[in-house]
Amino acid sequence: MVLRSRRDYLEAIKSRYNRASKEAKSRILDEFCETCGYNRKYAIRLLRKPRKKPSGNNSCRPGPKAVYQDAKLIEALKRIWFATDQMCSKKLKAAIPLWLPFYGIEFEPLEQSFQEKLLQLSPATIDRLLKPYRALYRKGRCTTRPGTLLKNQIPLSTHHWDVTQPGYFEADTVAHCGSSMAGDFVYSLTFTDILSGWTENRAVWGRGSQGVLKRIKDIEEGLVFPILGFDCDNGSEFLNHHLVRYFTERPKTPVLFSRSRPYRKNDNAFVEQKNWTHVRQLLGYE
Template identity: 25%
Template sequence: MDEAKLRTIAQLQEFLDATLEISFTGTPGNNDSQRYEHISRVLKRFEYPGRGKGERGVVLAYLRRTSGYSRAQLTRLVGRWEANRLAPVPLAKRYGAPSIPFARKYSAADVGLLAQMDRANEDVCGPAIVHLLQRAFVVYGDQRYERLSKLSASHLYNLRKSAGYRALRTSFTKTHAVCNPIGVRKAPRPNGRAGWVRIDSVHQGDLDGIKGVYHITCVDAVSQWQVQACVQGISEAFLLPVLEMVIAQFPFQIDGFHSDNGSEYINHKVAKMLEKLRIEQTKSRSRNSNDNALAESKNASVVRKHMGYSHIPQKYAKPINAFYQEVFNDWLNLHRPCLFAIEVVSDKGKIKKVYKKQDVKTPLECLVLLNKTDLVVFKSATTLEELVLKAKGKSDLQAAQEMQKAKAELFELFNKSGCKNQT
């Protein structure tokens, strides 16, 4: 680029305003030297040391645009030029390729001997292999190990990482299965009976390193009776009391408790609580993503739809939990319809799930049908009748409107405290 006609600061400023980006091109292998010459010419032509602060900034911006160097690197180069501007060559490269390359101490044959020793001893630790290499030369007199007998343990690992070594020997370690004795790794089999629940956690996001609340989704696998809860964190201090409350809110007896492999549920204290209630604890299997699919689908269709994705601080866990227990759970189970699938065998013998119009019902309506066939065990004789009367106490529309009003008041509480959320 011929820029010698730029002589004033105003011209430099016009150049900067008119151009967005310029790539400096030079002779391959000599690019830095040509950039240094360009920087020296510009600094000398505009008498950089005698300029004011503002004009210096324009010159530096021009050099950054035309040289492609970063601000920090250009500042260092300008400082070197000011210190040596009276010299014949104020700026010159201080680095270059070594005239004499480093000599290679260990040859490809040595790397092959090391790979052979590792293979025979099945990759024991570095100091042990170094000792074996020393014995091969000193004790057994094998001259091939003369150089390797002086190999250090630290440099041994460098040789193991080299391309030559990896071409001769590459070892793979299989992933070890987690052996946690808590819970049974299987998919629960309710066989059409209510009482086998699936549970999962939903985090309400972080903001500036501050954790949000956690929503607990617990849903029965057959009736889709769902209980929502909210906690500040998933540590034992917060989670155990809420789990006991969630299990107590189901109107029927709980026989199975299924979760993924998260430590918030797979721990000794939760296992002890479930054992006390005589509830079987199961956990999801590897490579079987559908084991806990029902709870995860409720996370999307219920929690995310009504609570959104934005951050909610942990201090709001208590009012959210009150909203769930007083309004939201009743609406979910008494007035919100769910789709229930039936299994159909195709002509090719494949079992697929089909959702039919007549199979849309609320969880309470499903419990009524299960009660007729003795597939549900209620905790008390009057529980079902009380639930039916409670559901008839208000229409589905009225219950949904009351839920929306309570939810709006809850989100208004967030907004008053500066917590922005969107449903």
């Protein structure tokens, strides 16, 4: 017999047991123990236990009242979270005091009581409050597919060049694929000069090597200084023979071609930062 059936059976015989004589109680108890498989002493306790009185409001859960459920507080937290590029809770906890003074400039002024509550939030509470929004606003998908053919020919950049003049670039692509990577879609090609921060962006359909090379040539024609170094991730749109020949087989000064370590975004920190300010903040993650 399942638990629900046992409880229903208990409720059905409890009132009859309490009204019965001593001999009748013994017979009811024998029947109850045989049917439900209970120990006799335990069965007596169940039958003698008084019914719980129904409370006035069964929807109220026990415990202290929720402190951080105000919609205005959650909206302020969500805005700061978006402004910090959806930081994790531990980093966001440290960033809130830095961003809070500028909240009133970008949005409406925030009451002092709400500011104090935001500063008191723990990382666990931040995770709990932002949990519904993390599922709705996911970051862009990683579309880097390794180009394995030229990895032995293109050196790893374990440290940044000793940059004293412009011309040393980092490059990356950003996918505009929405929630699915199926089919063809547009990528943003980002070119960032390490010394000056000069950034060029071009749209390219797909990640074919010829299409990316065409956009790189277009960028180079518009630059006011020559390309001296080129650093990229390990995607096949960069690690291909067309781009290697274009940069390294120049008659005058070949371009220093290097690649970052796999899964180390900080190796290309300059272009990653421009991906956020020049692409994601304008076009989002769709």
